[in-house]
Amino acid sequence: MTSAMVEARGVCKHYAGVEVLRGVNLTVNRSEVTCLIGPSGSGKSTLLRCINHLEKHDAGDLRVDGQLVGYEARDGKLYERSDKQICIERSQIGMVFQRFNLFQHLTVLENVTIGQVKVKKVAADAATKRARELLARVGLDAKEGFYPSQLSGGQQQRVAIARALAMDPKLMLFDEPTSALDPELVGEVLDVMKDLASSGMTMIVVTHEMGFAREVADTVYFLDSGVIEESGDPRQVLSSPRSERLKSFLSKVL
Amino acid sequence: MSSDGGDEVKVVPVRHVGRWFGGAVIIVLIGMLGHTIISKIPTGQRSCETVGGVRACHPQINWRFSWNIVFHYFTSSEILHGLVKTMELTVLAMAIGIVLGVLIAVMRLSPSRLLSSPAWSYTWFFRGTPVFVQLLFWFNISAIYPTLTIGLPFLPVTFLHLDMVTLLTPFTAAAVALGLNEAAYMSEIARSGLISVDEGQVEAASSLGMTRGQSLRLVVLPQAMRIIVPPTGNEVISMLKTTSLASSIGLTELLGAATNIYAANYEVMPLLITASLWYLIVTTVLSIGQFYLERYFGRGALRTPPPTPLARLRSDLRGIVSKFRTPRPSVSREALR
Ligand SMILES: Nc1ncnc2c1ncn2[C@@H]1O[C@H](COP(=O)(O)OP(=O)(O)OP(=O)(O)O)[C@@H](O)[C@H]1O
Ligand SMILES: [Mg+2]
Numbered sequence: 001m002t003s004a005m006v007e008a009r010g011v012c013k014h015y016a017g018v019e020v021l022r023g024v025n026l027t028v029n030r031s032e033v034t035c036l037i038g039p040s041g042s043g044k045s046t047l048l049r050c051i052n053h054l055e056k057h058d059a060g061d062l063r064v065d066g067q068l069v070g071y072e073a074r075d076g077k078l079y080e081r082s083d084k085q086i087c088i089e090r091s092q093i094g095m096v097f098q099r100f101n102l103f104q105h106l107t108v109l110e111n112v113t114i115g116q117v118k119v120k121k122v123a124a125d126a127a128t129k130r131a132r133e134l135l136a137r138v139g140l141d142a143k144e145g146f147y148p149s150q151l152s153g154g155q156q157q158r159v160a161i162a163r164a165l166a167m168d169p170k171l172m173l174f175d176e177p178t179s180a181l182d183p184e185l186v187g188e189v190l191d192v193m194k195d196l197a198s199s200g201m202t203m204i205v206v207t208h209e210m211g212f213a214r215e216v217a218d219t220v221y222f223l224d225s226g227v228i229e230e231s232g233d234p235r236q237v238l239s240s241p242r243s244e245r246l247k248s249f250l251s252k253v254l
Numbered sequence: 255m256s257s258d259g260g261d262e263v264k265v266v267p268v269r270h271v272g273r274w275f276g277g278a279v280i281i282v283l284i285g286m287l288g289h290t291i292i293s294k295i296p297t298g299q300r301s302c303e304t305v306g307g308v309r310a311c312h313p314q315i316n317w318r319f320s321w322n323i324v325f326h327y328f329t330s331s332e333i334l335h336g337l338v339k340t341m342e343l344t345v346l347a348m349a350i351g352i353v354l355g356v357l358i359a360v361m362r363l364s365p366s367r368l369l370s371s372p373a374w375s376y377t378w379f380f381r382g383t384p385v386f387v388q389l390l391f392w393f394n395i396s397a398i399y400p401t402l403t404i405g406l407p408f409l410p411v412t413f414l415h416l417d418m419v420t421l422l423t424p425f426t427a428a429a430v431a432l433g434l435n436e437a438a439y440m441s442e443i444a445r446s447g448l449i450s451v452d453e454g455q456v457e458a459a460s461s462l463g464m465t466r467g468q469s470l471r472l473v474v475l476p477q478a479m480r481i482i483v484p485p486t487g488n489e490v491i492s493m494l495k496t497t498s499l500a501s502s503i504g505l506t507e508l509l510g511a512a513t514n515i516y517a518a519n520y521e522v523m524p525l526l527i528t529a530s531l532w533y534l535i536v537t538t539v540l541s542i543g544q545f546y547l548e549r550y551f552g553r554g555a556l557r558t559p560p561p562t563p564l565a566r567l568r569s570d571l572r573g574i575v576s577k578f579r580t581p582r583p584s585v586s587r588e589a590l591r
Contacts, residue, residue: 052461083465091463101458105476105554115462118472147554160458167462 003066005030005171005202006051011060013046020046022226023060028171028219031200035213035234038223039249044206047223048173051204052093053086064093065170091119094164098176100156102148102163108135109144112163120167127166134162138192154185158192165196172196174205208253214238222246293318323524327515328531336511337532343428343497343507348490350433355440360470362445373441380438385431386499392431393503396422428500436493443485447478479551487544491537508532 006028013021020043028034036044049055051064062069070086071078081089103111112131116122122130135141138158148156157177164172174193178186190212197203197216207213213220213234220234222243230237230246241247294315302311316322327333361373380388396418405412422430451474459469501510512529516522545563552560561569 054457054460087460087463087465089463090461093461095458095461097454097458099454101452101454103455103458103473103477105551107554114472115464118468119463149554149556163458163462 003063004028005032005065006204007061007063008047008051009061011047011050011057011062013043013050013055013057020226021050021057024223024226024228026221026228026231028202028204030202032218033197033203033205033216035217035220036204036206036223037208037210037213037220037249037253038229042223043226044223045175048095048175048204048206051171052095052173053090064089087119091115091167092170094167094169094172096157096160096164096172096174096177098179100148100153100160100180102156102160104148106147107144108140108146108148108151108159111148111159112166115163115167131162131166134165135159137165137195138162139188152185153181154188157181157189161189161192161196170202172201172203174203174207176206176208178207178209210238210250210254222249224249290318319527320521320524323521324527324531327512327525327528330515332506332511332515333508333528333532336506336508336529337536339425339506339510340494340497340508341536343425343432343500343505344490344494346429347432347436347497348493350429351436351440351489351493352486354433354437356444356475358437358441359444359448362441363448377438377441380435385435385496386502388435389428389431389499389503392422393424393427395427424500424503424505427503428497428505432493432496432500436489439489440486443482443489444478447480447482448474450481451477476551477555480548480555483544483548483551487540487547490544491540494536494540495533 004027006026008024008026011021011024012019024043024047026034026047036047038044046055050057050062051069053069056070067089068078069089070081072081072085073079102108103114106114109128109131112134113124113127116127116130117124132141132144135144138161140155140158140162143151143155143159148159151159161177177193178189181189186209190209193203193205193212194216205212205217217234219231220237221228222230222237222241222245224245229243230241237246238250241250295318296313297316299314300311301314302309304310358373358376361369362377364370364373399418402414402416402418402421403412404414455473455477456469459473464472497507498509500507501513504510506514508529512525516525542563549560549562
């Protein structure tokens, strides 16, 4: 398929009276890294959650991999997707959270195998083998028997990335993956993400790490109060912002 | 600190006078109680015997707690049968309570009002009426429902037809009454466990493509167990004792067995003590089981799991021994300057 991986046209979302997304347009091409920046409360998490069916957008056209999110177009009608179909869609999209959200009662290895075994129905030994490969890739093969509470934040976030990768996703969403980390731990997580980007994974990254955006992103989107204010090549957008709002935002984060 | 040579001063620990005094009072009180437990008193009767043609009478004395009678009945078959009934009833009622309770808790948390309202009403009703009343109610339910017919309301369709009088023996009535009542309490315990699990865990489970059922079963419940187990242990122990209410509807459980015996021989206190000792023993065993269950479900929650009671006892003993062995703690002279 030649279409973009994610295509948003006029996506809107509101919660009880609050307009959070007010017509977002965005295109994420395959094998590209897209960074989403913007002030707190601008709707970045909400947009990611809509892409991953964790929230339902209430207007506009949102497609992932050419398919409408939440609906199926057949015979000129829109059919709401069943819970089961939504689960299948979600299993193909990896998500990494600001607060890691590792399963606290499972070991590192079990965290990385559970999705494979229970959702993808992979045999247990094959899942374990794959999990060990992925843990080695994020540099944590020595920690497989540990519980998440026994790991540092950076290690936990790397396990979370391995857990998402174990589902062989076609798209990875990162919601401020380094915001909860001590400054000296940010680098180890960003390194894993850079490695992932260079392997050709399609990624949408919500981040305040402008250095990462500049270095890795193919496109940067600046979201402000529910609309995309500015977008384009990171060097251009971040170095010579056109809008006043982006200028004042950048002066605060940098 | 204290390792840098002989340059050390002695540290004088604080003396806790109040604690020592309180401790002494408690020890005296315990001693008094202990004395009554092992003391003997006159029973109020006299026993007479004739030795060498001389008849001598003297007052009978016995343990204040009649330990001889307590232990005579302690392992009697009647008491042991009662004990087995008590345990069977506890297990059955708790099983009904836990399964139904978790179900009600899940319904209560459902976004659908169709499920959450009945769950709320259930808890409201069964918590709002005394368990003893419910027990009597179930035992006598054949008065208003002589037969149990399962079918569609208002339609001539029936799947099952049962006679309530034969169905509800004292045992089944007690199991149903205590189980249904317990479900109301268990549902609140389960609900508090379920809502204690961070929402992010559910989001992570969904983002892996797990269904609601999978995320509940594989992610939320196992973590909720850590919160659910301690109060559930409480409930089991409480249930063990609540089963004694069933003696009032003619079930010969532990208390029932004891009352039957003392109804015949008037040894009320010794038999109540016999029953109490058994309740205490079972409760103790249950508490130990609860500890290990908590340890199991707490895995991953704490960086270092709590020690087992044995390990704690060992470290306590080591602590006491070292108090007598090692010299008083000392700091270097540097610290004084
Ligand atoms: N479930 C909800 N109910 C009501 N309002 C919500 C809900 N979730 C988010 N919001 C509101 O939507 C707005 C956007 O939230 P969102 O989490 O998307 O912001 P964000 O850009 O990710 O911010 P941050 O950088 O702080 O994470 C906020 O004003 C928030 O209060
Ligand atoms: Mg956010």
